[in-house]
Amino acid sequence: MGSVTLRRLSKIFDGGIQALHDLDLDVRDGELLVLLGPSGSGKTTILRCIAGLEEPTGGDVLIGDRVVTRDPPRARDVAMVFQTPTLYPHLSVRENIAFPLEMRGTADAQVTRRVVEAATRLGIPSVLDRMPDTLSEGERQRAALARAIVRGPQAFLFDEPLSRLDAKLRIELRAELLALHRALGATMIYVTHDQTEAMTMGGGAGQRIAVLHEGRVRQVGTPEEIYQRPADVHVARFVGTPGMNVLQGRGRGTGEEGPVIEAGSLVIPVELSTYEGELQVGIRPEFVGLCAVDKGVGNVDVLVVEPLGSETLVHLNTGGQALVARLPGFADVRVGTRVGVKVDRRRLYLFDAAGVPLA
Amino acid sequence: MSSRGWAAAVTVAATIAATLALAVVFAAERHYERAFAFRIAGTTAAYVAAVTPPPQPPPPPPPAPRVVRGRRRPSIRPAPPPPPPQLAPLSPAARSYDLPSLLTQARALQTLPGWSSDVEVYFGTAPLVDATAPPLSPDDLSYLAAAGLWRAGRALVPLKDRDGQEVVGAVAVRPHPMPHGPLPGGIGFAFPAAILAIGAAAATAFRERSLRPGARGGYVGAALFLALATYLDVRAAARQSTDRWLVDTRRLLQEAATRLPPPRVRVAISDLAAIVRDGEVVAGEPADSPPRRVRVDGERRAVVAVLIGSGRWVELRSVPAELEAPRWLILLLPSALLGPLAILLLRWAERTPARLRRETAIAWGFLGPAGLHLTVFTIGPALYAIYLATAANLPALARDPVTWNALRNTALYALYVPVSVALALVAALAVFRYRQHWGGRLLSTAFVLPYVASAVVIALVWQAIYRWGSFGLGRTDWLSNTGSALPALMLISVWAHMGGQMVVFLAGLQAIPPAYLDAARVDGAGAWRGFWRVTLPLLRPVTWFVVLTGVLGALQMFTLVFVLTQGGPSPSHATGVMVHRIYQTAFGQQAFALASALAVVFAVMLLILRWPQLAILRRQVRNA
Structure with missing residues (x-):
């Protein structure tokens, strides 16, 4: 497990659009940090910079105490769950979950054991041998989560993993994610544009919400803090249903x-x-x-x-x-x-x- | 539409259909009567040419009485007379006829007992039989040199000189009208059947408002009966045409038997056979007078026995015209079934709301041109090819080593496809990687260019390359070397087809959600493993599609071989691929039955290969 630190991170895309402005953020070891912001606020860009899928224009990304800004994704030891379930359609659920282990050359016996472990933890051991297109939406996202946890990375990155699910399933999986966080004690960064979800996910012990607006972190705090004492008018407007x-x-x-x-x-x-x-x-x-x-x-x-x-x-x-x-x-x-x-x-x-x- | 109006429309439709069928029968009967007239006119011309002596030469040498037949098979005559001493070709005048004899022979024709036609013989443009009749026009006479003519109810055929070279006159035959039908009064089956069909339609239509399926079936039955009856009439007309010719020719042969030889010499069968050019004359047995149908060596023949001397019989044989009568069914069946079709259409129109009727009409309007095109240019020729193929000798085809060689070459040639597909994939990856960069666009243009160029242009460019360049490998021309010709063609194909395949791969790459590759990268896959484990499997349907279309295209390759090698270098047929072989068989050897058989067999093979492609396309559609 490790902390994630962003130092003066900025990102300017090819079209000249600046997605991040000298952004500083500290995610403590074992913390669940919710990145909340409207679309276009730079949440996903932050995650992709941490994962190594985008190279920042300036600033540094630290995982643990190591500067990984220029490292390729596979050298960073983070796991990411995407908005669309990205199970590889040509692999069975078992092969999907095993994929990250296989890429790291884990021994076969260990792979088998850890795949079953991860699947059991997410309640999907029965679908291990099915193909992704035969799964329900919920099972698919659970399988994607299992693929993320299977190798025990330093940090988890969740890019709106529940936004495509229906409301009931979303609530169910949200609770499971929180339980997972408690059980694993892992560092997690959870991106959402849904402030109800942010309040739920960021409410427990060792959980905070960071509110983003136009590529800047406006406020980091507990749900109560950002609701009661919004750091600026953007946070005030964005948080609450309806907002202030x-x-x-x-x-x-x-x-x-x-x-x-x-x-x-x-x-x-x-x-x-x-x-x-x-x-x-x-x-x-x-x-x-x-x-x-x-x-x-x-x-x-x-x-x-x-x-x-x-x-x-x-x-x-x-x-x-x-x-x-x-x-x-x-x-x-x-x-x-x-x-x-x-x-x-x-x-x-x-x-x-x-x-x-x-x- | 009111019930009565509907019933009237049904009756009109049935009447039109029946009238059409009768019109076809009438046309067929005319066709066969004319066919008979032309045929007997031709035989008569040959008869006249055979029995009429040449003109008397001015300084009378000893008459050579039997010079007449000297031009045909003199070697097999039983008692060969001394051949006329003709060292130089005969002058046109000498090849012509002795006019008085011609006059005699022509007039004698008119008195032939039992002949079913009027005949006229023209010498030049002058009529000989009926001297007061109007002469032929010079235009008609000159036209006759090329083909027969139908003038005022008579078949005109050329009368050539005794060497068969120049047209010196004409023979005209006007067939006497004869009853065609087998029923009393010469009525055919068709007319009563037509009355019956119209009656059936009217009865069912007027009796009840809505045609129950049973009643409808009754009318369809009547229409089919009409088709059958008309066909029987047409067949009878065809049969009669052959029979008439046999009977009339028999009279000519008997006449020729008495006129040809000098007195007290028996006529040779071969001399008679020379008169009957579109039939056979063989030694025969005594038999009844009417023509019969027999099988000769497995083929149907119409025959009639001819008595040509005391106790001497020959058999006159002909291919019976009714053998090809079934093709009239192509016209007869549709015109007879037009009635039921029109009735079904009327019923449908009556039941269907106007809006749906209009939409259906519009839909068919749109479908019509494509359907017509498909029928005329695809389905029709395909069916015709299958029909032609039935006449081919399939076992011989299977034994022919050239066929197997063509198959082998085709399969070998198709091996270029995996190579071009692999190269296309690499090219697509490169272009995709640098798609934002000008280099990538340039690369993609360079690859696609040959794909959009004409195959003939590509072939000619490469022909030049192979001739002059030879890539410095010391060979003069790859295309004329047995070992390198096929690989040379494959190289061209790789180059030509890579671009198209690359475009498909590019589309496939663009269709892969980038999230899959992102996920793979986060999961620890580098570029290489990400490609093998994620990109390539996700491209699998595209790859299958490219490979299968490529192979099917390769198997049907023709242009390159046609332009560059013609299947050569001969005699090894090193580049003789299947389609070129089919083309050669059809248009080179004029063996259309064989070519059709090859094409059909090959089409079936392609169809079998096509199966996985269709399955893959279906799966893609389902997944999309």
């Missing part, structure tokens, strides 16, 4: 009723007295409430109502900016009506115009 409302606004320290923030059609009284000028105000949907017209901090138009059963999402228009309210149960809101908005003042997040938290 971020309104462009202007702070006024000299309002008649004390300092306020004007954002769209809202005038929100705040305790922050010292700030004047452009800023961004964030509020999570669950802390937005609706009330009668003129009773709240402003009036808004109801655009869309999404009753989800346990909660109702109400999409609002506040002076041209979108605001989502998350109300418990079924809410009696009509599309096209005008309602007042209440906000929990203690739950406001203030960012400056560049997206950095104030105070």
Whole structure:
């Protein structure tokens, strides 16, 4: 097992697109780090640089204490599971799992034993002699996982391995992956764009989430940290379902009723007295409430109502900016009506115009 | 369509079909009557030429009475007269006929008892039998030198001089109309059958609105009966044409037997045989008067016994025309079955919604040209080749060493395919690796160029290379050396086909998801092992496809051999491949039956080889 360290890693593709900007990241030995970010944020590029499938334009990759930046993939001793199940279609499941061992010249007897071990660990010993195209999606991804764990590498790289599975199977396999992490105590880097998945995978002991945006790591922390104390406006918007409302606004320290923030059609009284000028105000949907017209901090138009059963999402228009309210149960809101908005003042997040938290 | 309208349409369709069938019968009867007329006219011309003496020479030498037949087989005559002392070729005038004798002979023809035709003999353009009849036009006479003519109900054939060289006149035959049909009044089977078929159609159509399958079957039966009846009529007409010729020729032979020899000399059979050019005359037995059908050496023959002297019988034989009557079925069956087809179509149209009808019509409109093309240029010739092949002597074909040599050469030649496939794969890998680079594109263009060039151009370029270059190996020409000719062709083929195969491999490489290769690299495979363990197995369907299409193409190779070696260097046939052998047999030796048999056998072999290819393609389609 080993740690994985990225030092000032940058990658510029042939077309001139810069995927990574001087990125630093420390994955501790035995840690499960979830790389969370929207598509195009550079998650997969990071994994491919660690695996050796892409050569970084600048910076270094360290596995353990060794600099492996220029090493070919086979010299790095990492295993990778891809988004599409990459079982070789011409090999049986057994031969697929044995493939990495065979490539390293492991003795036959040991290969047989370890293949069965890995398959048993993932609950697929019965399909060892089948061909990949006869397996179900779940069995296929399990077989791919077995192929990854079979040789006990320094680190595991997961590139959205569950994103193509249906929801039920995804939850099941997620739990198994976590159990696998606990059992193996291995260093794992798990890439996903699904923040629910990130929260689940990054929630346990020795687990963290790194949020990426446009080729930069914005925040590394526990789920609670990145949810409660987002490092910038991008993290705030990306984390949560739905993500935080971020309104462009202007702070006024000299309002008649004390300092306020004007954002769209809202005038929100705040305790922050010292700030004047452009800023961004964030509020999570669950802390937005609706009330009668003129009773709240402003009036808004109801655009869309999404009753989800346990909660109702109400999409609002506040002076041209979108605001989502998350109300418990079924809410009696009509599309096209005008309602007042209440906000929990203690739950406001203030960012400056560049997206950095104030105070 | 209303029920009555539908029934009327059915009746019309049946009537059209029956009329068509009758028209075919009429055409066939005319065809056979004319065939008879031309045939008897030709025989008559030969008869006239045989029995008419040459003109009397001006200074009368002692008359040579039997000069007439001197030009034909004088050696086998039983009592050879002294051959006419002709040291120089006869002058045209001397080769012609003695006009008074010709007049006599021609007039005698008209009085032949039992003859079924009117005959006229022209000397030059002047009619001899009926002197007041209009003369022949000079145009017709000159045209006759090339072929027979049909003029105003008469068959005109040339009357040549006694050496058979120049046209000096013509013989015209107008056959008397004869009843063809076997039924009373000369009616054939076809007419009643046509009435019956129309009646059956009308009855079934008017009786009930919708034709039950049973009733439909009844009408189809009536149509088939019509086809059979028309065929019987055509066959009868063909038979009659042969019989008429036999009977009329018998009269001519008997006449010739009395006129040919000088008095008190028995006529030779060979002299009679000379008159009957499209039949045989052999010594025979007494027999009944009507023509008979017998088997002679396994072949069907129409024969008639001819009494040519007291107690002397010969047998006149001919190939019976009805032997080839079945080909009329090609016209008769479709026209008779047109009725049922039209009825089924009408029924379908009545039942089917307009939209589907229109769509079906459009679909057939699209399919039609391709179907017609396929039928005329593929299915038709293939069936014809199979038909031709039935006449071939297959055991002899199997014993012919040249055939086996061709097979062997073909198989040897196909061995270039693995080489070109391997090279194509290497080239594809190189081009794929550097596909973003200008070098890769240049490489790919260089490989593909020969693939898009014409095979003939490639052949000529390489011919020049082999002649002048010889790659400095000291040989003058690889193509004319028995040992190197086939390898030389294989080398050209490798060069020519590599590009195409490379393109297929490139497509195959592009179709491999890069994730497989990424996974293999992470799993520890280097470039070499990644290729053997992952890329190559994933390319397997493509490789099979390339190899099989390559082999099938190689087995059918023709152009290179045709352009460069003609199967040579002879006599070893070192490059005689199968298709070239078929071509040679058909167009070189004019042995079409043999060539067709070879082609059919070879096609079956290719079909068997094709099986795995189809299986692979099916699998690919399933996986896609």
